[in-house]
Amino acid sequence: MLHLDAAHQTPLSTAVRARLDAFYDQAQFTAGPKSTWLARTEEVRAQLAGLLGVAPETVAFTKNTSEGLNIAARGLRWQPGDNVVLLASEHPNNAYAWLAQRPAGLEVRQVPDDKKWADAATFAPYVDERTRAIALSHVMFHSGQRNDVADIARLAAATGAQVVLDAMQSVGTLPVDAGELGVAALAAGSHKGLLVPQGLGFLHTAAPADVLPPTYVATAGVANTRADLVAGPEALRLRPDAQRFEIGNFNLPAIHALGGALDLISAIGLPAISEHLLSLGDRLIDHLDHLGITLAGPRERERRSHIYVLELPDTGWAEFLAGSGVRLSKVRTGLRVSFGLYNTGDDVDRLADILARGQRSLRPA
Ligand SMILES: Cc1ncc(COP(=O)(O)O)c(C=O)c1O
Numbered sequence: 001m002l003h004l005d006a007a008h009q010t011p012l013s014t015a016v017r018a019r020l021d022a023f024y025d026q027a028q029f030t031a032g033p034k035s036t037w038l039a040r041t042e043e044v045r046a047q048l049a050g051l052l053g054v055a056p057e058t059v060a061f062t063k064n065t066s067e068g069l070n071i072a073a074r075g076l077r078w079q080p081g082d083n084v085v086l087l088a089s090e091h092p093n094n095a096y097a098w099l100a101q102r103p104a105g106l107e108v109r110q111v112p113d114d115k116k117w118a119d120a121a122t123f124a125p126y127v128d129e130r131t132r133a134i135a136l137s138h139v140m141f142h143s144g145q146r147n148d149v150a151d152i153a154r155l156a157a158a159t160g161a162q163v164v165l166d167a168m169q170s171v172g173t174l175p176v177d178a179g180e181l182g183v184a185a186l187a188a189g190s191h192k193g194l195l196v197p198q199g200l201g202f203l204h205t206a207a208p209a210d211v212l213p214p215t216y217v218a219t220a221g222v223a224n225t226r227a228d229l230v231a232g233p234e235a236l237r238l239r240p241d242a243q244r245f246e247i248g249n250f251n252l253p254a255i256h257a258l259g260g261a262l263d264l265i266s267a268i269g270l271p272a273i274s275e276h277l278l279s280l281g282d283r284l285i286d287h288l289d290h291l292g293i294t295l296a297g298p299r300e301r302e303r304r305s306h307i308y309v310l311e312l313p314d315t316g317w318a319e320f321l322a323g324s325g326v327r328l329s330k331v332r333t334g335l336r337v338s339f340g341l342y343n344t345g346d347d348v349d350r351l352a353d354i355l356a357r358g359q360r361s362l363r364p365a
Pocket residue numbers: 064065066067091093094137139140141166168169188189201
């Protein structure tokens with residue numbers, strides 16, 4: 001198949017598979033021990049923190065992006081009548097985390113994004129002294145637009161709001177430095193740019209103790225557990241770090257696998273990966289211009305990503321491309337081509353040949 005669907009899910013990488021196999025061998029033949037696995041978990045946490053340019057104690061493992069966003073939406077200190085500002089086109093997993101808080105009195109302002117990307121000017125008319133958060137995707141799943149998060153964070157800082165970032169599409173595809181972006185919380189999952197199968201995510205919070213009390217509490221998040229593991233009536237002290245958000249046992253196989261993915265990504269380097277993905281985009285845009293096919297998202301290099309949505313009419317294109325062995329996704333704006341680090345210039349040229357064939361065969365009689 002011609003796999004152009006990294007924004008949906010990346011195929012299992014050999015490096016990741018090797019770590020999963022090693023984990024399952026250990027599980028089968030030595031049953032861990034779990035302490036070894038937990039030590040490895042801390043190594044992977046440090047690797048992941050390094051990728052984000054933050055300290056390991058600010059990173060919690062979660063199930064997925066949604067879990068991290070829900071922790072942020074519930075934990076940010078807001079009062080009834082406060083508001084959060086979102087793009088109307090936001091990913092539903094980001095929007096629902098906030099919309100679900102409306103019965104408790106949170107106002108959710110959904111902002112039209114009529115430009116090709118969002119920056120401070122997009123949000124400014126909707127932000128006021130009751131705005132507690134601006135919550136947005138770094139790279140948007142339906143257009144590939146890369147929003148200007150640093151600009152938005154400056155607006156938030158000037159008005160006392162926090163930025164909560166959904167980095168699901170950008171982590172592993174673009175350099176994402178959480179500190180430089182100036183976000184209070186950043187959530188993502190690992191089954192796209194981070195190359196690990198579904199069921200693992202993470203949440204980075206800039207100041208967890210002050211900003212975000214946890215929604216759920218378990219032993220992992222408590223600082224004063226007793227040695228005999230009796231949960232007594234004494235006051236409960238939460239861990240001061242992001243591990244306060246972790247509950248119960250982890251997805252240990254996936255965390256081990258993430259270590260393999262992070263080794264691979266750091267060996268290549270994120271600047272090289274993102275340059276490669278943008279170059280594939282340059283090449284695709286040249287072909288699209290030649291074929292007369294319009295791109296739904298921005299053309300500007302610094303505002304685009306690994307995602308390119310083709311505005312093709314609903315005249316059998318999705319079926320034609322599937323029948324030609326092309327794996328991509330249909331999204332609300334068109335047919336979404338998305339590149340992973342494994343895609344090549346030849347893949348783009350092959351797609352262009354298939355699109356040219358489609359134009360000939362789908363032309364109205
Ligand atoms: C921007 C964005 N956020 C979140 C998700 C997924 O959320 P979760 O990791 O909770 O499944 C996706 C895609 O699946 C996405 O594109």
